[in-house]
Amino acid sequence: MSATEQHAAASRSEKPSVPSAPAAGERRYRPEVQGLRALAVILVVIYHVWLGRVSGGVDVFLLISAFLLTGSFVRKAEAGRALALGRYWLHLFKRLLPAVVVVLLSVLAATAFLLPASYRQDLITESWSSLFYVQNWTLANNAVDYLAADHSGASPLQHFWSLSIQGQVFLLWPLLFAAALPAARLARIGYRTVLTGIFGIIFAASLAFSIWQTGANQAYAYFDTRTRLWEFALGTLLALALPYLHLGRRLRILIGWTGVAAMLGCGIILQVQQQFPGYLALWPTLAAAMVIAAGDTGSRLGADRWLTAKPLVKLGDNSYALYLWHWPVLVFWLIASGQENAGIVDGAAVIAVSLLLAVLTTKLVETPLRGWSWPEAASWRSALVLAASFALVAAPLAGWQAKVASDAQAVRLQSIADNPGALSLDPEFQTAASTTALVKPSASEMDQEWAKLDHACDEAFAPAEGSVLEKSCKQIGSADGAQKRIVVLGDSHAMQWTAALRPVALANDWHVVTVLKMGCRYGAADPERSEECNAFNEAAGEYTLGLMPDAVFTVASVTEESSPAEYLAGGYDDGVRAFDEAGIAVLAMRDNPRFEFDMFKCLEANDLSVQACHVPRSELLAEVSPLEGLQERIPGVHVLDMSDQFCFEDSCPGIIGNVIVYKDHDHLNRTYMETVSPELAQRILDATGWEGVTVPASV
Secondary structure (H helix, E strand, O other): OOHHHHHHHHHOOOOOOOOOOOOOOOOOOOHHHHHHHHHHHHHHHHHHHHHOOOOOHHHHHHHHHHHHHHHHHHHHHHOOOOOOHHHHHHHHHHHHHHHHHHHHHHHHHHHHHHOOHHHHHHHHHHHHHHHOOOHHHHHHHHHOOOOOOOOHHHOOOOOHHHHHHHHHHHHHHHHHHHHHHHHHHHHOOOHHHHHHHHHHHHHHHHHHHHHHHHHHHHHHHOOOHHHOHHHHHHHHHHHHHHHHOOOOHHHHHHHHHHHHHHHHHHHHHOOHHHHOOOHHHHHHHHHHHHHHHHOOOOOOOOHHHHHOOHHHHHHHHOHHHHHHHHHHHHHHHHHHHOOOOOOHHHHHHHHHHHHHHHHHHHHHHHHHHHOOOHHHHOHHHHHHHHHHHHHHHHHHHHHHHHHHHHHHHHHHOOOOOOOOHHHHHOOOOOOOOOOOOOOEOOHHHHHHOOOOOOEEOOOOOOOOOOOOOOOOEEEEOOOOOOOEEEEEEEOHHHHOOHHHHHHHHHHHOEEEEEEEOOOOOOOOOOOOOOHHHHHHHHHHHHHHHHHOOOEEEEEOEEEEEOEEEEEEOOOHHHHHHHHHHOOOEEEEEOOOOEOOOOHHHHHHHOOOOOOOOOEEHHHOOOOOOOOOOHHHHOOOEEEEOOHHHOOOOOEEOOEEOOEEOEOOOOOEOHHHHHHHHHHHHHHHHHHHOOOOOOOOOOO
């Protein structure tokens, strides 16, 4: 439950003197819990601003929210009152959304003024996700997508992942509380007993899944609702058990301070962002549970005496708004200042501004709406307020999305004459571009510039079930009536060439099969590669020999960032020799230049100026290609050097023929590669001597 809700509960309750078991329907105010919430948000903010790390404070928030939620519903059920789930959800989200609306609108406005256009599509998507409490799934999918743009670390809405998980649990938990009522009657056992069984199972299952998923795919697990359910379940089990815990004062003093100390030390001792939310997340959650279990000790030496201090309780009242504000304020400051991390002084300023905005949001938005009696008179009124809150964000967001889509469509509809790309490198090319033609692709569509493959391999060509290749086989074109079959092996640098290969394949009825693993350059076993990569390449080689295609396409060399240093991929000769011996042609492509900086961001910072961001060719490309001599060693290898499609005689630019060449610091854009297609077709024809190959004139 949010800080807003707890404060509302606090205003209607009185502090008890001892933690005895409550009577049915009794409501308690626990100021030490509000102080605990304040401590958690302090940890979150300090670790984000100054340490660039995760503290475990968010895990404490999740536990506390379930603890408070459980107490509210159990009191209703045991007092014989209707749970009224619909009214509860309307009431809850009516309280939570207004502050979210204020922050989302502020972020959208700041984005329009401070962030480059390439960030806008991501922010639009994340704004919708945040508004509808599914931001964690959006981030989870991006976190494990090698091809996703690397904007997540700088997203001013990234912190909405935890609020999204909370929102989902706020929908799920009441349903479980409601389902437990008839179950308890049918089984003729106590309501709390049924709840203990339900949430005990959720705790055990979710924790086990969390441990497994964190080990297997930590990047996804961090944002996965299923890996976090056990933290909520722990809070629920604590709320169910607490009335029956009778601990001595000395023990409660001890566990209270132990919990506080464990919370403070969590982010320092543990690498939270790399190992959570598996079993190590038990550290902060059990620490918070100890503080709650200690309760009101009635002692001047108790941790609760410190946690109930007015400054902490007051901060707890503003913790929800502070959590909402601190991250976007930090991100926008870092972007505006060009820094990677905040220093002592500017970090303090970020915290001060965030706290000021939090106090203003609580005072001017949350508190007035909490005291507004009109919506409470009828459910339809609460629904109206909720709908209005959604509309305040949805309307401008939809309008902005439509404008971005319209601008992108206008760029897409420009003719090949306006954006010839690599075609302009032909000495016989005659420029016919409009003087007002925009650079292609539009900034908002850069995330869609990866090469497109048709679909997974047909059943006849699919690797064996359970093979390391099982999910890696994709294809272009059809095997039916195919004139040639080409297998593409390697990593993302091989994948980007399929954008140029695709028009050639479709024009000539070729069947292109790709077996790719991102970050894994093709070659025989090499100690410099991971065991996983070596195993994949070995399986890919065996698969290809079984398929017996007409040719294998690979990227044979590896370039270094902003350096003419270039070398043959490890184990390359041994990796392709078996193909040559089997009579399969090998198309060995030279790698493209790489930069120390993100070429597209450089261009964007310079208003997509054609003259900006050029790098001297001598600083990027070796005078002698490492592929020289390869064909003499292995006769079936045909070397393809397309460096002249990316670099002029003296420099390597970021824009050629009014088309952006690079996605980032080393990957080529699909749109540009499509304009390289005619030249690639001609060079394949020249190298192999294949007859009847149609060279596509343009794309």
